[in-house]
Amino acid sequence: MDLRTSVGSLVLDNPCILASGIMDETGEGMARILRSGAAAAVSKSVGTNPNPGHANPNFIEEEGFCLNAMGLPNPGIEEYAGEMRTAAACGKVIGSVYASSPEEFADLAGRMEDYGACAVELNLSCPHAAGFGMEVGTDPLMVKRIVSAVKDAVSIPVWSKLTPNTHILKDIGKAVEDAGGDAIVAINTLRAMKIIPEFGRPFLSNRFGGLSGSAVRPVGVRAVYDLYSTVSIPIIGVGGICGYRDALEYIMAGACAVQIGTAVLSGTDIFRKVNGGLTDFMREYGYPTIGEMVGVAHE
Amino acid sequence: MDLRTSVGSLVLDNPCILASGIMDETGEGMARILRSGAAAAVSKSVGTNPNPGHANPNFIEEEGFCLNAMGLPNPGIEEYAGEMRTAAACGKVIGSVYASSPEEFADLAGRMEDYGACAVELNLSCPHAAGFGMEVGTDPLMVKRIVSAVKDAVSIPVWSKLTPNTHILKDIGKAVEDAGGDAIVAINTLRAMKIIPEFGRPFLSNRFGGLSGSAVRPVGVRAVYDLYSTVSIPIIGVGGICGYRDALEYIMAGACAVQIGTAVLSGTDIFRKVNGGLTDFMREYGYPTIGEMVGVAHE
């Protein structure tokens, strides 16, 4: 069984990538995940300036899902250089960036390339950061301009991470493809809220947050399925993957690789476990490569 | 403690309503739920002609959520007269209708009024019926035309049930309000999919379905919170309510009543249980009426 897969020109040892925002604020955090069996790690989404993110409370886990509103905390692109270099020395790192204009995106992406990123991931999808994320990522024209600007600025592959909080996901996917984007990552979290009745107010300091974990998997699989039927660039699936069968849902829906976030709660060995499960499954069901499984659910 | 609440001019004995599509294909099913403590029941969404819905499999329950693609099965508005009359004899019934044009919506709504419905609920949100539901309900202009046409045709309150599968929920809510809609119901299910790896294909015959149950509650609460800050007509909250604290999340987000669907899986006594829990909570936390709790999480 061969777990290797490729996202366009980028070849990965296995399909499992660390999702952005998970243990990746520091270079050593990413390095550890790379040692734990992930084929690559996506960095924390980094902006131009240092950002402490939203105040606590900004995270809660419930049965079946997590809600977070970290608010994109990061030390700023300048300071992040060291973290990227530490991580990139240990394996493949994808630099995630957020910005509010095409120029700023292009600038940040260029820095990530300089720092040794093997690809850049554009955060067009965070649901709880005013002026960023899905606020720029639900306008197909804006998305097109951002992707074009970044494509002009870097020579590494450009991935666009999209939001499921829209009825025009296919249009946005098309915009990415039209602008020359190299891959689409889907999904980011669902815009959500938790209220504490005893206090009569929202739990998260930011009120709104993003839903992740098992609960969003059926939405993510659907999004990947929808995109696969619309674009021909590679798709990376993410959202609620907790085991190999979840990863297979995404792969069969059309993803050539997957990202794992919330399931790191169950341990950093999740990457090894998923890869082990995939190997056994492929042996039992006669799939020689990951590629043979990509998109089969469309047949 | 007084559990009474009102949705505009409609006064309800308690805030718990049966959601559309649950045990309401028949009049006797709705009658049973009304006897089980629900203040009102929403009928199955009914269209002009008989519709067997999508083929089996069209439902699956997992931990924390259900996925369904019933495909709006119903005997057609003509045949449904008997069911409505049976149910309306036992209590308040809201007639849910689906259609693809303003005229058809108006026609169906008129029939529901004739049958004794105390309000009509426009299904602008089903995520798995081609040409209906969210396909008409994500275009604010179309929504406005539909609501206007129905308002002209009936004298009972007109509720619009909206989809969370969009980034323009507030615009749609505004369109409903502008057209004179009497209330907004949020949310319908999230468009979603489940793939069976061993078979390499989607489980649901329709491939796409709708996600319901606990998993969608944080999305529903957020939607109600967003709408409450946008419109001033009443809002009815629905999505993943399994207990009184879940109902309180919706009420405090801005809902004056709630609907319960998937939690009927746990028993038809869910309505009584939620009402009991609400009474105890209101006593302990000093809320004399439901109305005092509506929207408090915005303060």
Added chain:
Amino acid sequence: MNSIVTVTGKSDFGDICSLSFNWDITVGPGQFVMVWAPGMEEIPLSLSSVGDVKSVTFRIVGRDTEALRKKGIGDSLSIRGPYGNGYRTDGSRRVLVVGGGIGIAPILPLMADGFDTALAARNAGELDFALPAIGKAAGKTWISTDDGSRGFCGNAVQLVQEILKEQEYDEILACGPEVMLFFLHKFCVDNGMKCQMSLERHMKCGAGLCGSCMIDDKRVCADGPVFTCDEISGMKDFGHSKRDPCGTRVLFR
């Protein structure tokens, strides 16, 4: 939650087929599952054995049962459930189990539990699938066929009348065509016997949500499929009408 199980055994008896599989879930006699594989619609089937190895036994009556019969050892099936309440037996009553036609399949687990059993079918061939179970039965068994080609000549109700001449029972547990159950229920009511009967209606969710399987205000999938004598007595639809997949009421012939 569905389970993907692998078929480990298969037997064919004319137009009746039985598939067995390992499925590590506790199931009671009378409970059912929703069975699916690509290429067919998902259908409800009762479990015809409920030990470590489970099985379903079905008559080929249409497209989906035809598709299911094509499955062989090693093939995968999607199984949702178990759903429904099953028969309640507490040992305090003398019980006679009655199965008619393919309705014999769901009562095979009761037979395996040692209850006395009456089996009725149109002809001898239609009973073949039950012969292995009859061979192993610890309780008494009686057989009737409409054409007399095996056992007593007559229908299920007539067979029960015969049995009650020689033996006393407090309760009847039954499964079979609704017309048989209708007359058996009437017989029980007339003779002051308790009964539990497994009913059928068109099923979609199987779990008690969609409301497509209603008889009056009861969901066959979740409140049943096994109902008591009293519950059935109150059902206006019983023996009278059912719902098609649109929810339209259809009268029995």
Added chain:
Amino acid sequence: MNSIVTVTGKSDFGDICSLSFNWDITVGPGQFVMVWAPGMEEIPLSLSSVGDVKSVTFRIVGRDTEALRKKGIGDSLSIRGPYGNGYRTDGSRRVLVVGGGIGIAPILPLMADGFDTALAARNAGELDFALPAIGKAAGKTWISTDDGSRGFCGNAVQLVQEILKEQEYDEILACGPEVMLFFLHKFCVDNGMKCQMSLERHMKCGAGLCGSCMIDDKRVCADGPVFTCDEISGMKDFGHSKRDPCGTRVLFR
């Protein structure tokens, strides 16, 4: 999942406050919770008692601890957790527990378990909150203050050196300011003693996801907060630098 608990007890000792509440969850000594109520930011606090009644004991150092101290009996708190690994004690080693300053709070459950304990503080007043626990301690207790106002005059490391003159131990379990732990760790390494130490970093999720609490490649919230002597020996950041809420590295003074 957070729990909403009701404060059932409160004590104030100068700038140290203790709140107790009923919370029906199993917690081990050294584990912590994220505590919140409207009007404050959520903060990590170790449990200072882990029996049927739980408590947190905290020094007022800023806005959120100030807000928390305003809570009284009957008020509600949101509690997330318990998080972290806690101290591992298996009875096979002779253990000395060492607490410094507010770092005494997390080791009170160990004291309640009967372990011998050394408590160090700046002055007598800062030890007041521990007196009830010292009164009830089954194991030996030693005290030191920087100014000699109570017990031995000196810091925690000096106190430990004194204790080891009269008594043998295999392992030290400690909590306190990082500078104290730094020298205590060095002492353990130099003297071939095992140790476990509870560390602190800025926490957001508390659950091991967000990565804001990293020391080297370890998450203090999920891989710690209690680390072994060997783990700490490998930490370049220990006693040297921490991360601010942006993730920027900040050197200790």
